[in-house]
Amino acid sequence: MPDDTLHVLGFAGSLRRASYNRGLLRAAVETASADVVVTTFDLSSIPPYCMDLEAGGGPEPVRELKTAVAAADALLIATPEHNYSFPGVLKNALDWVSRPANSSPFIGKPVAIMGASSGRFGTARAQVALRPVLASLDMLVMSKPELFVTQAEKVCDEDGSVVDQATRERIYDVIRALAAWARQLRAG
């Protein structure tokens, strides 16, 4: 039944073709079940934010992203860490969708965060910087479980696809928890 399937929209903060974080999202899509379906939005087409371009809902790709966010039951963000924070590419997309402030499709949306890096800290700092930004948008950020994939090259192949089974299980745990979180909020 349509009502019983939870629709999750995922997007990644990296535009690199073989990005580990895009790989995390692909793994998320592959975990789809009767309960939860994950689709993704590619941020490559989102231009730099400029308020002068906001009229009419903004450029076409921005309007498409807003529509996809509005249609989703929950969001899933996969973020790299650049310079101790999350990428400008991700913040730029958030800035676009946050506008106009009082009618953003982000308001009240359940969201989970995960991240992968080639380093040893697994985007820990990016995620801690991202949380208050999402809260400012009135999103309902899932607190646990968190997913910090370190040394991502060891669990991904050269296309960025997650080949390590334990890591795939942890991605599945995040999605299952996100679905439960979204359902808890909806029922309440």
Added chain:
Amino acid sequence: MPDDTLHVLGFAGSLRRASYNRGLLRAAVETASADVVVTTFDLSSIPPYCMDLEAGGGPEPVRELKTAVAAADALLIATPEHNYSFPGVLKNALDWVSRPANSSPFIGKPVAIMGASSGRFGTARAQVALRPVLASLDMLVMSKPELFVTQAEKVCDEDGSVVDQATRERIYDVIRALAAWARQLRAG
């Protein structure tokens, strides 16, 4: 019926007798209704955190705070801003109650933040620093409404009590929203 009353525990990040943030909490207590009752815990008695003192649940005031947190349906934190973040006094109490990590009474607890300062930024930076800390404790932080009381000396008397009616209404809005947030999470 007892089950219908939501019990909120409030504590302030300032120990000053005439603290504006203690004043915010007193105003919160005074808004009590049949639906929501706010009680407070004074952090003055909480000693500096030391892991060597953790055995047996920690010093007596820490055990009392943990018990009070565990008994509450939701928490309400009133924080000053010191040096662009929230006070050490508040972080110290959080550090104590967070231990041991897997059985902290903070886990899953709904919480709201408010703050007052004599400056013009109304603890905006303290609150943005506090949010990811609360999320790390697996607390369920209410995103909106927020309350930033600026130039607190204009809405409080010399004892720190909130005498401005508009500010009192905003405190009441926070509590009502916190009660709704806690009930939404409980029902879900």
Added chain:
Amino acid sequence: MPDDTLHVLGFAGSLRRASYNRGLLRAAVETASADVVVTTFDLSSIPPYCMDLEAGGGPEPVRELKTAVAAADALLIATPEHNYSFPGVLKNALDWVSRPANSSPFIGKPVAIMGASSGRFGTARAQVALRPVLASLDMLVMSKPELFVTQAEKVCDEDGSVVDQATRERIYDVIRALAAWARQLRAG
């Protein structure tokens, strides 16, 4: 003498034509003296960061920005606040110039931050989020004076130009302090 003039490169985190922060930068340019000259770089041309495009130093506008940063004695960033942090547009430019990590022209560069918003907090949260990012790039961030322009529409005209004399003086104070900071670091 050329050696005695300090060259400051300024850029703004807003692409809006009548942006208050671009206005702050224009005021900074107008304060130029024999001691300090401020030029600006427009981030409009910087595309979304993608590691796949890094080869050869990146797209032409990115190479130009890197060259301008390398040639400057100090940097001056004017940032809006979007969603409790600094804009994706600004972070995106930082992400580009930070690469490759061990030869970024940001390394060791003195930098100052200022910001303007139409709200009452004057980019306080954006600036506190920006500081650790700049430090991660090994930039030498000036700590004081800070400049938080609140209710910018009251001190700027409809083109975003700063018409309030007191605000212009505060911008001049920032530049003078930045020049002193850069000279102190160079002499040491």
Added chain:
Amino acid sequence: MPDDTLHVLGFAGSLRRASYNRGLLRAAVETASADVVVTTFDLSSIPPYCMDLEAGGGPEPVRELKTAVAAADALLIATPEHNYSFPGVLKNALDWVSRPANSSPFIGKPVAIMGASSGRFGTARAQVALRPVLASLDMLVMSKPELFVTQAEKVCDEDGSVVDQATRERIYDVIRALAAWARQLRAG
């Protein structure tokens, strides 16, 4: 000559007797040379901050800490990570010494940060949270090198003393860089 020796004051954010971070500081003390001498201050005696107790410079241990900070050429902070930030114990000491704001001995003081944790992230989040707080105090925070000691139990003995030679070398690198940073700022 006395003028040629740089005096560094170190303090740790942990009060635990066998703390890894106290161990880092002891290692720092042991690296003392003719150029740099490190002494430490134990924060155990610093009471919870209360503005009502500020008169006369605050409690005796606070006055002693302020005097020690004022006498030092540079500061060295060793911080654990508690709940994705630095400990309340450390923030509390900073809050005390920051007062009164316009005459704090922190103003203009060079400072370096290091940290050790038993986890895999080595206080990365604590350090990123600490930097803007130190900058707000007008301290001159060294940006690099950074020191994140992960899985500290592998490089420390049961008393928390650093027995791993490579880690000791990295501590020595931090001190040498801090001395150079302090001398650069003083000469400028």
